[in-house]
Amino acid sequence: MTAETETDRSPKHGASAFDCPYCGVYAVQSWAEVNSWGATNKALFWKWSWSECCHCHHAALWTHDKRLIWPESAKLGPKPNADMPEPVRAIYEEAQAVLSVSPRSAAALLRLALQTLIDTLEPGSKSINEKIRRLVARGLEPTARKAMDVLRIVGNNAVHPGEILLDDDSETVPALFALLNLVVHHVLSRPRQVDSLFDSLPESAKSAIERRDSDNVVEIKNSTRSGSVKKRSAVEKNAAGS
Numbered sequence: 001m002t003a004e005t006e007t008d009r010s011p012k013h014g015a016s017a018f019d020c021p022y023c024g025v026y027a028v029q030s031w032a033e034v035n036s037w038g039a040t041n042k043a044l045f046w047k048w049s050w051s052e053c054c055h056c057h058h059a060a061l062w063t064h065d066k067r068l069i070w071p072e073s074a075k076l077g078p079k080p081n082a083d084m085p086e087p088v089r090a091i092y093e094e095a096q097a098v099l100s101v102s103p104r105s106a107a108a109l110l111r112l113a114l115q116t117l118i119d120t121l122e123p124g125s126k127s128i129n130e131k132i133r134r135l136v137a138r139g140l141e142p143t144a145r146k147a148m149d150v151l152r153i154v155g156n157n158a159v160h161p162g163e164i165l166l167d168d169d170s171e172t173v174p175a176l177f178a179l180l181n182l183v184v185h186h187v188l189s190r191p192r193q194v195d196s197l198f199d200s201l202p203e204s205a206k207s208a209i210e211r212r213d214s215d216n217v218v219e220i221k222n223s224t225r226s227g228s229v230k231k232r233s234a235v236e237k238n239a240a241g242s
Helices: 084-096 101-122 129-136 142-159 170-198 204-240
Strands: 017-019 026-033 049-053 057-063 068-070
Touching: 084 101, 084 170, 101 129, 101 142, 101 170, 129 142, 142 170
Parallel strands: none
Antiparallel strands: 017 026, 026 049, 049 057, 057 068
């Protein structure tokens, strides 16, 4: 299943079902306001809520701004793409672990995960922005480029004061996880899928394709050489007549 079709089943405020942060089972959730559970300081828990897993019957605690704060070990956001390199995956999972308590930290970590991924595609000491430009020149798809730029810019704003405010935004940072998975799908998963299918073709078919492409290279070279000769002849003719 690809990053583009996989459903995010991680815990979400108000969702009728998700992967339980306790038992890990995709289960129906029942919801209740914290106040309805007899809290002594209702002002402190204004609009806080509980979600109870109908499988293990453990309750998770959500704040007024829809953040899951208990259990602390809960990992939010979709699972990492199976083709995500291990160093990138480690940062991705760290971002999942801190999302509920610090969306800004999660955004900054996802930006770092993107940087780590891009460094494997475009080695060197250039900036991430310059490396994205080089990837675009090499044929990076527009959707992947846009996803990279969103991750880069939102991540930068998480570290430095900017125009994007994340503290009270319950949607932008969780969506970044899906964007990183999408980038991995475009730059790693899909090429590998295509290569695997191509390798499964009969050897005779692959040999015919190789001959076709070799003929194309020869034709291009001959066409370029012919054009150069014609241009040189025209220049020489003009020089002789002047």
